[in-house]
Amino acid sequence: MNLPLPPDDALYISRAIDGDLSPEERSQFDARVERDEAFRAEVEARRRLQRLIHRTPGLEADAGFIDRVMTQLPKHERERSDLLPFPRRYLPVAAVAVTAVAAVATFMVLESRIPLLRFWEEQAQSVLQVYEQTVSQGNFWPLLGDLDDDRTIQFAFTGTLSIDEEKGATLKVDDRAKDGYRIEVQRDGARPKRDVTVAEFMSAVKPSASQRQALDSVLHAAREELQTAVFVGANDEVAIKSDLRRLNRAVISGLAAVLEPEQRAKMSRFMTVRDAPYVLFGSDAQPSPSQEIVRMMRAPRERNEFVILRPDSLLISRYTIDPDQMRFQAEQYEKMAAELEVRRARMIRTWVDRPGLPEVPAIAPEAMARLNVRSRRDRLSIEVSDSMNGRIMFFNMTIAPRVWVEGGEPDVSAGESEMQVSGVGAGPTRVVVTPRTPIPQKPDSMKAKRRALPVVIE
Amino acid sequence: MSEPVTERDLGAAADDVLVSLVQRGDQRAFRHLVQRHHERVRRLLFAIFRDEHLVEDLAQEVFIKAYEALSSFRFESSFYTWLYRIAVNKGRDEMRRRKLRRFFSLQQLDDGARAELEARMAEKPADIDANDLVSLGLRMLPDHHREVVIMKDLQGFSYEEIAEILHIEVGTVKSRLSRARTALKQILGPMLDKDTA
Numbered sequence: 068m069n070l071p072l073p074p075d076d077a078l079y080i081s082r083a084i085d086g087d088l089s090p091e092e093r094s095q096f097d098a099r100v101e102r103d104e105a106f107r108a109e110v111e112a113r114r115r116l117q118r119l120i121h122r123t124p125g126l127e128a129d130a131g132f133i134d135r136v137m138t139q140l141p142k143h144e145r146e147r148s149d150l151l152p153f154p155r156r157y158l159p160v161a162a163v164a165v166t167a168v169a170a171v172a173t174f175m176v177l178e179s180r181i182p183l184l185r186f187w188e189e190q191a192q193s194v195l196q197v198y199e200q201t202v203s204q205g206n207f208w209p210l211l212g213d214l215d216d217d218r219t220i221q222f223a224f225t226g227t228l229s230i231d232e233e234k235g236a237t238l239k240v241d242d243r244a245k246d247g248y249r250i251e252v253q254r255d256g257a258r259p260k261r262d263v264t265v266a267e268f269m270s271a272v273k274p275s276a277s278q279r280q281a282l283d284s285v286l287h288a289a290r291e292e293l294q295t296a297v298f299v300g301a302n303d304e305v306a307i308k309s310d311l312r313r314l315n316r317a318v319i320s321g322l323a324a325v326l327e328p329e330q331r332a333k334m335s336r337f338m339t340v341r342d343a344p345y346v347l348f349g350s351d352a353q354p355s356p357s358q359e360i361v362r363m364m365r366a367p368r369e370r371n372e373f374v375i376l377r378p379d380s381l382l383i384s385r386y387t388i389d390p391d392q393m394r395f396q397a398e399q400y401e402k403m404a405a406e407l408e409v410r411r412a413r414m415i416r417t418w419v420d421r422p423g424l425p426e427v428p429a430i431a432p433e434a435m436a437r438l439n440v441r442s443r444r445d446r447l448s449i450e451v452s453d454s455m456n457g458r459i460m461f462f463n464m465t466i467a468p469r470v471w472v473e474g475g476e477p478d479v480s481a482g483e484s485e486m487q488v489s490g491v492g493a494g495p496t497r498v499v500v501t502p503r504t505p506i507p508q509k510p511d512s513m514k515a516k517r518r519a520l521p522v523v524i525e
Numbered sequence: 526m527s528e529p530v531t532e533r534d535l536g537a538a539a540d541d542v543l544v545s546l547v548q549r550g551d552q553r554a555f556r557h558l559v560q561r562h563h564e565r566v567r568r569l570l571f572a573i574f575r576d577e578h579l580v581e582d583l584a585q586e587v588f589i590k591a592y593e594a595l596s597s598f599r600f601e602s603s604f605y606t607w608l609y610r611i612a613v614n615k616g617r618d619e620m621r622r623r624k625l626r627r628f629f630s631l632q633q634l635d636d637g638a639r640a641e642l643e644a645r646m647a648e649k650p651a652d653i654d655a656n657d658l659v660s661l662g663l664r665m666l667p668d669h670h671r672e673v674v675i676m677k678d679l680q681g682f683s684y685e686e687i688a689e690i691l692h693i694e695v696g697t698v699k700s701r702l703s704r705a706r707t708a709l710k711q712i713l714g715p716m717l718d719k720d721t722a
Contacts, residue, residue, distance in 0.1 A: 081703035085677070087684070116710050120678045123659050126564075126571040126580065133559050136588045140552060 076106070080113055210297040210305075211238075216283075217264045219290045223318035224263045224343045238297065240311055252305075263341050268322075271337040272330045278354075285321040289314065299413075319345055325354055540604040547595050555595075559588050562605055565680065566612045572675040573616045575660055583619060587612045606689040609682075613672060613690060620668060662712040670705035677702055 082088055083096050100107045210230060222228040226240045230252070239251045265286065274282055296308040319338075323331050338345065535543065535557045546554035566587055570580045591608055598607065663671050672691065676682040677698075684702075688695045 077707045078700060078703040081706055082699060085684075085702075087699070113706065113710060116706065116713065117678065119659050119713070120674070120709075123572075123656050123679060125568045125679075126577065128564060129567065129581070132563050132567070132581070132584065133556060136559050136563070136585055137552070137556055139585060139589055140555070140592060 076109070080110055083110070084113060084117055208299050209294050210299050211294050214290050214294055216286045216290060217262075219286055219293055219318070220265050220268060221263045222293060223289060223315045223322075224338060224341055224345075226315055226344055240315060268334075268337065272326055272333050274326070274330070278325050278330075281325040282322060285318065285325065289318040289321070292317075316345065319343075327354060541600060544595060544598055544600070544604050547592070548598070555592055558591075558604070558608075562608055563588065565605075566608065569609065569612050569675060569680055570616055572663070572679050573620070573671065579619070583615055584612075587615050590615070602689055606686055609676075609690045610692070616672075617668060658713060662709050665712055666705055666708055670701065670708060673698060673702045674705045674709065 079088075079092075079096065083093070088096055100110055211228070218228060222240075228238045230236050230238050236252065269279065269282070292314050296311050296314065298306040300306065323334055326334060335346075532553070535546075535554055538546075538554075538557070540558065540561070543554040543558050547558070563584065567580055567584045570583050570587075571577070574580060574583075587608070591611055594611070598604070663674065666674065673687060676687045676690065677684075682690070684695050684698045687698045691698070693701075
């Protein structure tokens with residue numbers, strides 16, 4: 068019986084066939100071929116494979132190809148010139164004029180900042196290069212390709228997801244900040260106090276058969292969304308969907324929307340006991356059809372934008388990526404499970420197991436959120452500040468972050484805890500967060516020093 | 526004033542010189558670049574798709590895209606690795622477009638190739654065309670594995686050239702090639718037991 072060859076041996080033989088071994092390695096290789104019958108048989112089989120590949124016929128020469136290409140060029144030239152807003156003969160004049168104006172303006176305004184600008188230009192180019200040659204070409208792997216429903220619900224309820232059990236690495240979305248949220252990839256990250264499983268959740272809310280089916284649909288949709296949210300590139304670049312935090316709340320509200328009001332109260336207790344960082348409001352709303360819930364979960368993708376990070380520059384930028392392409396990559400997970408393992412380990416090593424780097428502001432190609440990256444020992448932290456405040460409303464229910472008042476928490480202070488929310492529900496909704504008042508729902512279950520702030524909808 | 530560049534000069538000029546001339550508007554120089562590289566580009570695409578008509582279209586698109594992009598070529602890599610990168614990307618785009626257009630998942634495509642391969646393997650040994658089987662085996666590899674096998678074993682690129690074309694490390698090329706060959710050997714296992722020398 069032929070057992071699979073260890074990866075190191077396979078690489079060794081592959082390099083030997085290509086003539087890539089050093090003289091010393093070559094003599095060791097020959098000696099092993101001499102004494103190890105199984106190894107010799109493997110080498111022979113691989114040489115036969117090489118001969119077969121080499122014998123594959125190529126393509127006949129095509130004498131007319133060059134002429135056909137050359138006749139296409141004038142046509143393309145014309146098409147390109149049609150795009151110009153003035154006759155093509157003025158192109159050199161226009162180019163010179165624009166260049167001259169730009170050069171003078173640049174010199175005058177930026178004379179003392181040339182090194183900095185050059186740095187930004189190079190960095191912007193490097194990120195663009197990643198986008199063009201890695202992300203847009205499909206050379207990236209879904210980091211969360213192997214999710215199941217338990218891990219999906221765990222992420223929704225706790226904002227934390229284990230991405231490498233062995234190394235204890237976690238992905239965490241923390242949106243307790245007033246004006247944004249933070250995504251962290253962390254080694255030895257704090258795990259949730261209690262794991263959340265689908266079975267536990269079902270046991271808590273006791274759904275009917277039809278509700279169970281609808282809840283499964285919501286979880287399935289959530290899993291698909293999460294699988295297309297974080298990708299690792301061929302050279303350890305990381306692409307993270309910029310509105311990843313929306314997903315958690317969409318899942319929680321989607322699950323809640325399936326349930327009857329009394330079941331929702333149980334769900335709320337379930338969340339409190341598990342220390343979920345969210346509070347559920349609007350529990351009296353009637354259940355919604357599951358198709359509608361799934362449609363709503365997928366619909367509000369205001370931005371299919373990804374934050375792309377390059378290891379060597381630690382610079383980040385936002386680019387739009389085709390959702391079909393994302394889905395296509397995620398669908399291939401089965402085929403690239405082994406490759407993904409390698410990528411995942413390398414990504415953690417690259418991003419998390421290295422000395423801290425100073426904070427680097429981001430280049431955003433459009434006027435969008437402020438992005439900051441901090442790479443400390445054991446942790447990569449991406450802070451996203453955007454106009455989408457802390458509340459999202461689905462199905463007449465509101466999911467709000469539980470805002471903690473705790474020593475050392477940098478996110479919110481009493482003086483900063485007023486939020487303005489607009490664009491949700493029927494009209495603008497003003498939300499007032501009053502600090503240091505016990506939350507009306509299950510305050511006893513809170514730690515004394517970690518008191519949640521109530522959210523009042525006017 | 527410099528002398529006009531003759532066809533003979535162009536024929537003897539290095540790729541970089543031709544690229545500079547194209548950037549100054551000399552289409553004749555581009556003709557020489559096409560002449561030098563079109564066979565290899567066509568063979569690369571043919572190894573991926575095994576469809577002469579499609580290869581004809583794609584190869585033309587590769588050269589037209591190269592022509593359009595040459596003005597921004599900065600000589601940071603050699604022209605031919607830059608050109609083959611365009612060809613590889615064109616191949617990937619086409620593969621992706623076909624899969625999406627047909628609403629086939631990759632698994633379904635692979636299942637089709639696997640079924641065809643198994644049917645061919647079951648034929649009488651005398652009827653088996655080893656070349657067809659290798660082509661089917663290559664089709665069953667993931668794109669990034671198929672590319673390195675084609676570039677190394679069919680096109681004869683060096684590790685360094687492949688790394689430059691694909692924008693990956695040389696070590697990644699070696700390990701990817703090793704994994705691709707292992708996968709191909711598993712796919713074509715029964716054939717390799719026969720004497721194919």
